[in-house]
Amino acid sequence: MAFDTRSLADLANHDAFISRHNGPRADDAATMLSTLGLDGIQSLLQLTVPADIRLADDLELDPPRSEAVALDYLYRLARQNRVAKCYIGQGYYDTLLPAVIQRNVLENPGWYTAYTPYQPEISQGRLEGLLNFQQMVMDLTGMELANASLLDEATAAAEAMALCRRANKKAKSNAFFVADDVFPQTLDVVRTRAHYFGFELIVAPVEQLVEHDVFGALLQYPGQSGEVRNLAEVVEQAKAHGVMTTVAADIMSLVLLKEPGALGVDIVIGSAQRFGVPMGFGGPHAAFFATTDKLKRAIPGRIIGVSQDSRGEMALRMAMQTREQHIRREKATSNICTAQALLANIAGFYAVYHGAEGLRTIASRIHRLTTILAEGLTRGGITLAHDSWFDTLRLTSVDARKIHGRAMAHDVNLRYFENGDIGLSINQTTTAHDLALLLDILLDEEHGLSVTALDEDVTRLSKSGIPADCQRSTDFLTHPTFKRYHSETEMLRYLKRLENKDLSLAHAMIPLGSCTMKLNATTEMMPITWPELARIHPFAPRDQVAGYRQIIDELSDFLAEITGYDHVSMQSNSGAQGEYAGLVAIRRYQQAQGEQHRDICLIPSSAHGTNPASAAMANLKVVVVECDKDGNIDLIDLKAKAEQHSAALSAIMLTYPSTHGVFEEGVREACDIVHQHGGQVYIDGANMNAIVGLARPGDFGGDVSHLNLHKTFCIPHGGGGPGMGPIGVKSHLAPYVSNHVVTPLDGVEPNAGAVSAAAYGSASILPISWAYIKMMGARGLREASQLAILSANYIAKRLEGHYPVLYKGRNGYVAHECIIDIRPLKAASGISEEDIAKRLMDFGFHAPTMSFPVAGTLMIEPTESESLYEVNRFCDAMIAIREEVARVESGDWPLDNNPLVNAPHTMADLMDADWKRPYSREQAAFPSDAVKASKYWPAANRVDNVLGDRQLICSCPSIEAYRD
Structure with a gap:
């Protein structure tokens, strides 16, 4: 082995955590790029991220810290808190x-x-x-x-x-x-x-x-x-x-x-x-x-x-x-x-x-x-x-x-x-x-x-x-x-x-589009049970929470730099609550300007359902902006509706990249149109995982965005919560974010009411995101976004010969997720997106997002944390399932009795004495070599949704049910 000539500084600033968070190795990334016919990651970025929003320089964040160094520093901050008898x-x-x-x-x-x-x-x-x-x-x-x-x-x-x-x-x-x-x-x-x-x-x-x-x-x-x-x-x-x-x-x-x-x-x-x-x-x-x-x-x-x-x-x-x-x-x-x-x-x-x-x-x-x-x-x-x-x-x-x-x-x-x-x-x-x-x-x-x-x-x-x-x-x-x-x-x-x-990330990739199921690193998770963080009352005296205040201030600074905003409010306990908090800040600001009459919110037809619901809760009237055939916001329709409602226009709610999984070329123009008519621009941060280190919503027109810390910034989903949805705002909105009656916040209007019970929302999980950013640094965050885009495009490329990819950008590429259209396949075979979702369980996978944002589709997001091996395992499973669908199409298997409509298969199925199915038990439960090597067994066969809604029983079953 050759002598290592790196300096002490080089050795100290190693990339240990970046390489542990990001799944694909350098040679894996090269293989994926080669499959796409590209010579490097920069070529992919030039074809996906619009040039007019792309960052020219790295974010101004500290260099990546090792896990040991980050934990040591975080513990020193935590020890600044005083754990008093409360x-x-x-x-x-x-x-x-x-x-x-x-x-x-x-x-x-x-x-x-x-x-x-x-x-x-x-x-x-x-x-x-x-x-x-x-x-x-x-x-x-x-x-x-x-x-x-x-x-x-x-x-x-x-x-x-x-x-x-x-x-x-x-x-x-x-x-x-x-x-x-x-x-x-x-x-x-x-x-x-x-x-x-x-x-x-x-x-x-x-x-x-x-x-x-x-x-x-x-x-x-x-x-x-x-x-x-x-x-x-x-x-x-x-x-x-x-x-x-x-x-x-x-x-x-x-x-x-x-x-x-x-x-x-x-x-x-x-x-x-x-x-x-x-x-x-x-x-x-x-x-x-x-x-x-x-x-x-x-x-x-x-x-x-x-x-x-x-x-x-x-x-x-x-x-x-x-x-x-x-x-x-x-x-x-x-x-x-x-x-x-x-x-x-x-x-x-x-x-x-x-x-x-x-x-x-x-x-x-x-x-x-x-x-x-x-x-x-x-x-x-x-x-x-x-x-x-x-x-x-x-x-x-x-x-x-x-x-x-x-x-x-x-x-x-x-x-x-x-x-x-x-x-x-x-x-x-x-x-x-x-x-x-x-x-x-x-x-x-x-x-x-x-x-x-x-x-x-x-x-x-x-x-x-x-x-x-x-x-x-x-x-x-x-x-x-x-x-x-x-x-x-x-x-x-x-x-x-x-x-x-249960199936979790401990078992397999969870390829849910718009949900970003990425690594929740052990180092990030460890601090949540430290007494110095866990045993602090939210209304403890200010001088007892110096550590928490510094962690929150540093994380706020990180997020402001990442997003291009001037101030970050940490109060919102979820993404949807962040949407509401952002719109309320807009309404308060407009009222302070004597423009309380502005009550129209423009929302693209592709938006998350929470967007119009949040607008309604903020007492805004929703006007829908149509999308074109490629899934982009129809800028002609946007101009017309902005002009029509100019005097009353309060805001637009955009998601970027779009819910359709593409970087829309006209996002700057869309923001400019709304600003020209006196409106504010809310950019939904649900898909921030595609742009961290590559573009900043505060730079290309956003006035406010919420950030899903439980997606982009590694707080785990916890089986359906917790979440955190802090909002970043431009300086003119900063005084109008949520204050708190028990713990008043500096620089915020005193009468700006709260949206959560505690001033900093779910503060004990903020160190998770702090640690992630600290250990990744500017370069690591940028590489994570690049690999997320690369992995999604690799999946789209591998699957496009088997399933149509519904939306692509102008150059034929997707963002960090792709939508495959099951509707033509269903018309030809009778097999639905739900059948494919359930069959994936037999291959050891959670299904992609089903029928959102378009009915009859599957939205796939691999994240940067998944290795090429795991991404290929998923693609192989999807291709094998498509081959099974072909056997139904050809009549080889009947529509009412095949591995897809009978999925998922349990151990109880394999124990049936009389196997009345036109496929083997092995095909049912062990459809690939990867599954044979490590089998996850679904705990139930396909569950009857209609029965569950019609006969609602929301309490524990009786002892007789256990006896039966």
Whole structure:
């Protein structure tokens, strides 16, 4: 071996991580380019990315850092945070995540790299986990129906308000009531949503509800100051006046408190955070949303339900995803397309592991500690605002300044009200020693009270903070699943059984167009469970979160440089929420300019369904711009409609590269047309993975873009969430992005209301994207985009002789994804895009995106992370499937009995004694050598979608179902 003559600097700045993130090696890239007939990657870029938007220079980012160096620096930042004992409460509580769940779910790529379970046959494990979550929520809330989670408690409250308005057909009022003891961050988000829906918001004491003519009401249970009150009478009076009621409930309190369903409410919402999910400076956390059965067709988000497969076996599926943004588009009242699946699964598993008795023990201990503290404080001369509580006390007539000083000296965070009151919430991690320290802080060190003696007195006097008429008397979590897995051995095996039913990136490439299922590197994922990041309350004092602030500031700077924008707002918890936040910023800006009359939003016909839905939520009127035969925006139609609506034009929503998978040549002209008529340009960042380091939306005309950090910037999809959708804006829009009532942000208008419960959204997963950018550097990010484009064009080239590629750019190339048209094939053979999608499971693959954005098509996106071997394996599978279709076309196999319509094939199929199929068992289950070497078995045969929607069962099956 020749002597290595590289300098120390060269050796230090090695490309280790870039080469680990990017799948194709140099010789692989050469092979792919050769297949395309090109001599280099620059030739491909010249033929795909329009010259007038292409960056001339590299991004101004630091050079790539090694994994070890990046992690070391990130840990030093994390250690700048102070992990204090936290009693702030207000919807966020320290908790204990069982290690068996942390190691085998939260830190396990088999769980966090999976995609949304649109293909149920390869998603039965996470579907069961989400069904557990729904059952847990239904049991604890006493409601008849629950969805599979929403983004956070505040946005769930906003969705509840919208549901009340559209479901309450009798109420003529356009006003919504919010009790004055609702969490302030929840009120902040509800206020934002109400403003653009045109609702009047009435905030008053709960007793005044029936004095107002409203269509719905939001109540907190217990209230933000800790008071536990029986809401039955208020709810009954509201119902008599035609008012629909929503209760925001603390899920841990519902273990001991009367369930809201027994009070007669219509909707129950809340956060499942304290069921084992770290606070993480605000998220991600799974919100729950439960309703009565009569509202099942109106509930937002996803519902997991029970159906059966083609063998008649029980199988789970997303029984209902209202996805009204795709159906009703500009008439939609919700743009939800993301849940918090990973966190919902963790919360559900927390309930499975502890069971009803374990939860009673945890909740009772929390309440007992709170009661002991209340007794001690009362004896010490402190007045409590309320004589009832679950875990929260509000102290009045105290010297807040002195107490604050003592608390800070002991690294203890309390809640301080503007009027001088002090609040505190006990949590699962609180100990008797902590209680003794709290007594010292809140009274003084000479108080002479003993926690042990106070405990004995509370026992002797049978004291409780829960009024008798508010105490729970019903059972919950009675299903066998919640009774069986209480030892770690049993729980470990249960989690592993579920994991084995699912296909994730740990198994194979997931070629979903527009979803960008790329590597979620282990190094990027490691920091999320560091205590310095995980155990931080979102409302912790500013001087305790210096590390988080620097991470967020650095990531904001990275993203601003990558996009060409001047400011980045981190608040949005999903891409769709980012769309809404961006449009709201535009509307606020235009109002400040005296142009509030601008209310027309132009949207191409090829847009994501969330685009028109988001526009509708921002109170914009949608005007559709047509596309030409090549899938590009019709610039003639755009000019005509921009001129027609010039005086009222607010914005256009573009996706670049387009949803059709091409770099449109006229994007600069499209932006210029809108600007000439006084409009703003919103560029959807769903496909940013094709242009990072190659072009910047802020340079070619964008005023605002959202970024899907769970796509382009490596936050994992988590089986359907978490996501993050921060927005980049030009300087004129920066003051109008979302602020936050509890954690005010610098440089933002004070009255710019929030869109999420926490100021920085799901802050604990931002280090993932920070690490990705830090380790890739400008060159690595550019190479990733280049390889994404190369891989997509390679696939298009390999498949074009077998399937027509629907859209290509002017020079005959695609962007980072390609759409293959199955409609001619279906017309000739009867085989559908769904049949091909299901057959791919037998080859060990998840299907591409099906029938979006064009019905009867498959949209394929390989990403830069997939090796040439894996890309070829996918292409070989697609070509083999096309050959199978040809046998159906020729009549060799009948249309109703062939490997495609019978797919996917399970182990149960191969065990049939009587094989009545015109193809072999080997052809069915082992259709390629690659599959023979490593077989993934679908857990269910083809699931009956129609049955699942017609007979909606969204709770765990009965014991009889297991027996059968």
